[in-house]
Amino acid sequence: MIVRQLVALLGKDLRLEWRRRARLLVVFVFGAMTLLLFSFALPETEMLVRASGGLLVLALLLSSTLGLAESFRVEHEDRALEGLFLLPVEPVAVYYSKAVANTLFLLALGPVLAPAALILYSVQVESGAIADFALIWTLAAAGLAAPGTLYSGMTSRMRGQDVLLPLLLFPLVGPLLLASVKSLNLVILGDPMDQLGSWRNLLIAFDVIYWSIGGVLYPFVCEEGT
Amino acid sequence: MKPLTWQHGLGILGFGLLVTGSVMGLTMAPPERHMGDVSRIAYIHVPTAWSMLLASTFAFGWALTSLWTGKERYDDLLAGSLEATVILAVLMLPSGMIWAKPTWGVWWDWDVRLTSSLVGLLLFAGILALRAFVDEPKRRATWTAVATIVAYVDIPLIYFGVRWWRSIHQVQSSPETVSGGMILPWRINAFAVLFITLWFIAMRSRIEAGRRQLEQAGEPERIAEAVA
Numbered sequence: 001m002i003v004r005q006l007v008a009l010l011g012k013d014l015r016l017e018w019r020r021r022a023r024l025l026v027v028f029v030f031g032a033m034t035l036l037l038f039s040f041a042l043p044e045t046e047m048l049v050r051a052s053g054g055l056l057v058l059a060l061l062l063s064s065t066l067g068l069a070e071s072f073r074v075e076h077e078d079r080a081l082e083g084l085f086l087l088p089v090e091p092v093a094v095y096y097s098k099a100v101a102n103t104l105f106l107l108a109l110g111p112v113l114a115p116a117a118l119i120l121y122s123v124q125v126e127s128g129a130i131a132d133f134a135l136i137w138t139l140a141a142a143g144l145a146a147p148g149t150l151y152s153g154m155t156s157r158m159r160g161q162d163v164l165l166p167l168l169l170f171p172l173v174g175p176l177l178l179a180s181v182k183s184l185n186l187v188i189l190g191d192p193m194d195q196l197g198s199w200r201n202l203l204i205a206f207d208v209i210y211w212s213i214g215g216v217l218y219p220f221v222c223e224e225g226t
Numbered sequence: 227m228k229p230l231t232w233q234h235g236l237g238i239l240g241f242g243l244l245v246t247g248s249v250m251g252l253t254m255a256p257p258e259r260h261m262g263d264v265s266r267i268a269y270i271h272v273p274t275a276w277s278m279l280l281a282s283t284f285a286f287g288w289a290l291t292s293l294w295t296g297k298e299r300y301d302d303l304l305a306g307s308l309e310a311t312v313i314l315a316v317l318m319l320p321s322g323m324i325w326a327k328p329t330w331g332v333w334w335d336w337d338v339r340l341t342s343s344l345v346g347l348l349l350f351a352g353i354l355a356l357r358a359f360v361d362e363p364k365r366r367a368t369w370t371a372v373a374t375i376v377a378y379v380d381i382p383l384i385y386f387g388v389r390w391w392r393s394i395h396q397v398q399s400s401p402e403t404v405s406g407g408m409i410l411p412w413r414i415n416a417f418a419v420l421f422i423t424l425w426f427i428a429m430r431s432r433i434e435a436g437r438r439q440l441e442q443a444g445e446p447e448r449i450a451e452a453v454a
Contacts, residue, residue, distance in 0.1 A: 147376060154369050160359050167355055171348035172377060174341070209379055217372045220293055 002093050009089065009097035016074060017105060023070065024105070028112045031063040035116050048121040053184030056117050057177055060109060060140060065166050067105045068148040071098050072156035085222065095218035099149040099211070106141035110134070125188055132187045132196065139203040140180040146210035147172050153221050179203045233428040240421030247414030256407045264328045269411050271321040273419040275343075278314035281307050281423050282350065282381050289374035292367055298438060299431075301367035304374065305357065306430035308350055310423050315347035342380070349377045363438055 017024065038055045042048050048055075075081040084094060114133070117123060125133065151168045155161040179202040186196045230238075251269030258265035285307035292300035322340070323333045334340065353373045360366040404412075 150372070150376065154356075154372070158359055164352075164356060164359060167352045168373065171345045171352060172380065174345040174349075175380065178341075210376075213376060213379065217375060220368055221372055223368070 002090050005089050005093035006097050006100075009084075009093055010100055013071075013097050013101035014104070017101065020074075024108070027063050027066050027105075028109065030066060031059045031109055031113050032116045034059045034062050035113060035120055039120060045122050049123055050185075050189065052117055052121045052123045053186075053188050054181040055121070056113055056184060057140060057180045059113050059117075060106060060137075061144065061170070061173070061177065063109055063113075064102075064106055064144045064148060065169070068102060068145070068152045068169070069156070069161060069165055071102055071149065072152045073161075076157055081222075091219040091222045092215050094222070095149060095153070095215055098153070099145050099214060102145035102149050103138075103142045106145060107138060110137045110141070123188055129187045133184070136180060136183045136187060136200065136203065139200070139207055140176065143176040143180075143203060143207045143210065144169075144173055146207065146214045150214045150218055150221065153218060176203065176206045179206065233425055233432075236421045236428065237425035240418050240423075240425055243414050243418035243421065247411045247418050250414065251408075251411035254407065255411050256405050258408075261329050264325065267321055267325045269415050270419075271318060271325055272412065273416040274314050274318040274321060276416055277419040277423045278311055278318055279381065280420065281310040281314055281427070282346070282378060284427065285311055285350075285374050286378040286381075289371040289378070293371040293375070296364075296367075298363065298367065299435070301363075301370065302431035302434040302438070303427065304367075304370060305434045306427035308353055308357075308370070308374065309430055310426050311350045312347065312354060313426070314419075314423065315343065315350070319343060319347065346377075346380055349380055353377060363441060 035055060038051075038058070039048060042051055042055075072081070075084075081094070085091070114137075118125065148165075148169055151165055151172075155164045155168070158164060179199045183196060183199040183203065186199070248269060251266055255266070255269075257263050258268075285304055288300050288304035288307055291297075292304050319340075322343075326335065327333050353370060356373055357366055357370050360369055
């Protein structure tokens, strides 16, 4: 039952994203612009190459807040979320459909931001490392989406949402950012000490914990009216 | 004059022990072999860090209880524990920096445990900010509890950080790794800061309960004003 609801809701969320694709374009341009701005702070090409993994993750994080903030805001137009709960749809299905849609949204930033970073920062990545890069990006996107969706559900109708969402989310995803930055740098710069596995495991642990917690806690959040 | 409550007793006992432990740590305990007298700041820094971890654990416990039972009393205790966590983190970080300058040569290092502690402080300060933005008491209680549970998952990373990442930070001391003369003032101050923390949480939750009652008492008047 919940799986059927989840699939239907995910279809609805993805259709919504597609119909507002001009917004997607804005987020892509915003992400690319942050990569350009970072290069002003690190003028040496050598420094840019060494920091490229971190800069990519920061571009993903900053872009994510734009997408996450919108994901629940749109549901309040015409009280759509209330209507969903009256159908009745399980709150867990609403949470996971939003979290999966947000993950896919952040995943889509990868093919835009990664080539932009390769060109702007003169980074050379071996073709064999692309699979590792894709895996780390997926884990980072999923890790940002899980708590981000939960917090977005709480703050979407609050005054000061634009301030509160990053204030709550940025410190929370600290361990995820650290592991993503280390992992991407190992993928880009090489991994002679074979450290990638442990950082990847940390990312997986973070994802498992927050995807589980999000599903358990969201019903409490929506009970009080999101 | 109002009679002293058990909460005030905790506070008096805590401050008394803190003076005793600190005087012992400054005058009677031997200096550390490598760091000398500088290490005496540990008698404040380490108990503050322990109590911060405990206060955040209390907050987690109250958050679970508040969410489970829906009783307002647990939200009051949660608010007190969150504030205690933030205050202890604000005290812990500068005391660590004062210790770091002469021993590491820098005020700050991007060591994982230092970074995690700062992240933890920002995390719990963010929850207090969230709380300040929500006016409706029931919603405020639920969202504070949810945000606290989500944030608490970060705490093990702070505590075990030094073991997982092996960095510049000293490995945690234990009674077996320090001189016998250091253990007593350390233990006294650990209980001192703990009692002060418990006193603070108890008093702060009382204030929170009073504020909530005031909000609820003011509600009919506000509704009457809105209707008029």
